Amino acid sequence: MKFPIIAVLLLTLSTALLKAELDAKYYEKTCPQIEDIISETVQSASKQDPKVPARILRMFFHDCFIRGCDASILLDSTHTNKAEKDGPPNLSVHSFYVIDDAKAKLEKACPHIVSCADIIAIAARDVVTLSGGSSWEVLKGRKDGRISKASDTINLPAPTLNVTQLIQSFAKRGLSIKDLVTLSGGHTLGFSHCSSFQSRIHNFSFLHDIDPTLNIKFALELKNKCPNPNTTNPNAGEFLDSTASVFDNDYYTQILGGKGLFSSDQSLASDSRTRWIVEAFAKDPSVFFKEFADSMLKLGNVGVLENGEVRLNCKIVNS
Structure with a gap:
């Protein structure tokens, strides 16, 4: 039995959408300098403050463990919402400025292209490598979330768990x-x-x-x-x-x-x-x-959003 052409096209499109996953070469054409920009920013910040590597690595963990790797940890609280970064377990998470600096540079090099979530993931790899650990090819293509609630931080693994x-x-x-x-x-x-x-x-x-x-x-x-x-x-x-x-x-x-x-x-x-x-x-x-x-x-694959956004400023959602 032969499928109508339109059915074949829909099946092909559906299969393609199912395989639309993170890709190490996601920015190869749209922002080829992404890795260099983030690496240079992380290295510079780490030279100024030796605490940066541990802080960035912890930031990645705490981001991914709440709503998935969607950079929700970067969003500032508003008068109507207390965000993740102000939840009790995250009050000791610092060095957000490193991600903000990298984002500002990337917005100049390739505007509206790189998500804040991908910046955190790449920076986390970079601080491990910079500190003498392993390296790996970071898969990219994450989107940024629009929801961030301090109450959700109760789901972070506590240091008292068995x-x-x-x-x-x-x-x-x-x-x-x-x-x-x-x-x-x-x-x-x-x-x-x-x-x-x-x-x-x-x-x-x-x-x-x-x-x-x-x-x-x-x-x-x-x-x-x-x-x-x-x-x-x-x-x-x-x-x-x-x-x-x-x-x-x-x-x-x-x-x-x-x-x-x-x-x-x-x-x-x-x-x-x-x-x-x-x-x-x-x-x-x-x-x-x-x-x-x-x-x-x-x-880094936990909770990856299909319908998120690319924030222009990592601290606030796009209007």
């Missing part, structure tokens, strides 16, 4: 147990304030003042830096691993030694579903680097 809760949180975003352990390795970069781990070193339980899964020497060092939950300097805290400005596999060595800063991190070393992956990454950094690149690509 492995089962973490697995469930990642599974809702189509991410596996391997992705969970791999992406948690992003904590190889960065710093945490005392408030995120105070409960582990002060009055942990009826039986223990300190979380017994913590290395005792490490715990006492933390107590010295964060002596009292009520009087601790709000800027006090601890680096997430011993090489916090270098992207490496030290995070996994740390948690195997009971030096995971967050209980969510430490739990990965005590659960049979995740420990074997932690051990593999601690043993061979090259395995971690490869898996991290793969998981970042997978995370």
